[in-house]
Amino acid sequence: xxxxxxxxxxxxxxxGAYALNGINLKIERGQFFTLLGPNGxxxxxxxxxxxxxxxxxxxxxxxxxxxxxxxxxxxxxxIGVALQENAFDPTEKPEASLVxxxxxxxxxxxxxxxxxxxxxxxxxxxxxKNKKNDALSGGNKxxxxxxxxxxxxxxxxxxxxxTVGLDPVARDNFWNIITQLNQEKNITVxxxxxxxxxxxxxxxxxxxxxxxxxxxxxxxxxxxxxxxxDKDSSLNDSxxxxxxxxxxxxxxxxx
Amino acid sequence: xxxxxxxxxxxxxKKLMKQPAAPLMGFxxxxxxxxxxxxxIGGIGSMTEFGTGGYLSFVFPITIISLSMGxxxxxxxxxxxxxxxxxxxxxxxxxxxRWMLVMAPIIADTLSSMLFTILLIIIGAIAGVSFQFGxxxxxxxxxxxxxxxVTLCGLSAGIMLRTGQHQSAAIITNAVFPLxxxxxxxxxxELITAEWLLTISWGNPVTYVLEANRHLLAGxxxxxxxxxxxxxxxxxxxxxxxxxxxxxxxxxM
Numbered sequence: 179x180x181x182x183x184x185x186x187x188x189x190x191x192x193x194g195a196y197a198l199n200g201i202n203l204k205i206e207r208g209q210f211f212t213l214l215g216p217n218g219x220x221x222x223x224x225x226x227x228x229x230x231x232x233x234x235x236x237x238x239x240x241x242x243x244x245x246x247x248x249x250x251x252x253x254x255x256x257i258g259v260a261l262q263e264n265a266f267d268p269t270e271k272p273e274a275s276l277v278x279x280x281x282x283x284x285x286x287x288x289x290x291x292x293x294x295x296x297x298x299x300x301x302x303x304x305x306x307k308n309k310k311n312d313a314l315s316g317g318n319k320x321x322x323x324x325x326x327x328x329x330x331x332x333x334x335x336x337x338x339x340x341t342v343g344l345d346p347v348a349r350d351n352f353w354n355i356i357t358q359l360n361q362e363k364n365i366t367v368x369x370x371x372x373x374x375x376x377x378x379x380x381x382x383x384x385x386x387x388x389x390x391x392x393x394x395x396x397x398x399x400x401x402x403x404x405x406x407x408d409k410d411s412s413l414n415d416s417x418x419x420x421x422x423x424x425x426x427x428x429x430x431x432x433x
Numbered sequence: 434x435x436x437x438x439x440x441x442x443x444x445x446x447k448k449l450m451k452q453p454a455a456p457l458m459g460f461x462x463x464x465x466x467x468x469x470x471x472x473x474i475g476g477i478g479s480m481t482e483f484g485t486g487g488y489l490s491f492v493f494p495i496t497i498i499s500l501s502m503g504x505x506x507x508x509x510x511x512x513x514x515x516x517x518x519x520x521x522x523x524x525x526x527x528x529x530x531r532w533m534l535v536m537a538p539i540i541a542d543t544l545s546s547m548l549f550t551i552l553l554i555i556i557g558a559i560a561g562v563s564f565q566f567g568x569x570x571x572x573x574x575x576x577x578x579x580x581x582x583v584t585l586c587g588l589s590a591g592i593m594l595r596t597g598q599h600q601s602a603a604i605i606t607n608a609v610f611p612l613x614x615x616x617x618x619x620x621x622x623e624l625i626t627a628e629w630l631l632t633i634s635w636g637n638p639v640t641y642v643l644e645a646n647r648h649l650l651a652g653x654x655x656x657x658x659x660x661x662x663x664x665x666x667x668x669x670x671x672x673x674x675x676x677x678x679x680x681x682x683x684x685x686m
Contacts, residue, residue, distance in 0.1 A: 254526060
């Protein structure tokens with residue numbers, strides 16, 4: 179069953195250029211999906227539209243069968259979002275931030291507190307609970323940012339460059355948590371990442387976006403076979419080969 | 434009250450309590466005005482134009498108005514802090530209605546302003562300010578100052594949301610500050626000799642709030658000022674809130 183359905187989505191910049199130019203995509207429930215593409219390809223714009231921060235100029239989408247025009251609040255309750263920039267109140271402490279987040283999403287006081295402790299334990303933030311958010315290390319700030327997206331137990335999780343700023347151990351730990359949620363609770367995970375080795379390891383499906391259009395959509399293995407049918411290459415190598423061949427004007431980054 | 438609204442408003446109040454500089458400065462400035470004006474030119478209060486309340490009752494309204502101005506900074510500051518830290522985006526993504534995200538700091542700020550106004554009224558009463566209608570005068574003053582606060586808080590929040598500039602509160606304060614002096618601030622209309630100032634004062638909303646307060650205090654101004662001020666402040670606060678709410682849709686995410 180499709181959890182996210184995107185149909186003919188368009189978004190135009192003020193200068194007339196298209197950020198998204200007719201995006202069509204289906205992401206199945208419980209899929210670990212990664213969106214790849216070079217700088218300015220439209221990844222962040224697409225995530226912002228799917229998370230209701232931006233409105234498309236044309237086209238439509240549904241998340242968990244919900245329509246943004248008529249079921250906006252229901253969509254926001256259904257999704258968890260951690261965008262590129264950390265987003266928490268720097269003057270609060272981790273526990274208070276998580277509890278407030280839970281309350282915002284309609285959880286009761288006790289339930290919010292319980293979830294806050296659960297997530298602090300899961301992300302290794304319990305020793306930091308008496309520090310102000312602003313005083314946390316970069317890695318812990320990132321963990322808190324991601325933990326906040328999970329307080330209300332979303333069905334769909336949008337993570338935009340979630341592991342930027344995390345050390346290798348923290349990154350590994352982070353992906354273990356997300357993979358566990360994906361597998362055990364059947365949460366649909368939609369990520370963008372510049373670490374293609376991570377996408378290669380954890381994502382089952384992907385789409386490649388460039389110049390505002392979906393250039394490829396399918397399984398990660400299909401993409402690798404499509405680019406390099408004769409050899410067993412990594413996603414990173416396949417991606418670079420594909421971009422160099424089809425979009426030589428683009429930088430070979432996946433920012 | 435809706436749980437989310439209560440939650441957001443509670444947060445707004447807590448934020449103000451954690452960073453009380455703006456309302457405290459407004460309060461200190463008001464007390465300073467009261468002290469300095471009364472000490473400096475309070476002697477003229479024996480003139481018949483000042484009525485039985487003396488100069489203290491005459492100048493007291495200006496301290497109420499300046500208090501609202503000083504504390505109106507808070508709504509913009511709370512929004513600004515949330516936008517600078519990126520937290521506003523998180524709030525924006527939540528199921529909380531967007532109008533609530535804007536109204537919560539405005540209401541929190543207005544409540545804070547009301548609290549300090551009550552404190553100022555108590556100090557005024559102790560210092561000898563007369564209240565012509567007793568408790569009703571106090572209610573009238575609170576009503577007008579609340580509407581005035583909403584006007585300034587809404588403008589401050591709206592400009593903040595549209596520009597993303599934390600100086601928005603200062604812009605409002607600086608823009609409104611001259612209005613305090615282009616009015617019947619220090620002297621009754623009969624004693625002001627500059628025709629241009631009298632002409633401008635008719636178009637200045639502060640004049641009506643000042644005179645309405647004077648009606649409620651020593652009764653030196655006619656009652657119609659109160660009703661005029663009530664209409665003006667209701668309209669300006671409504672326009673200001675609409676401006677702020679409309680600005681919530683102009684934020685670039």
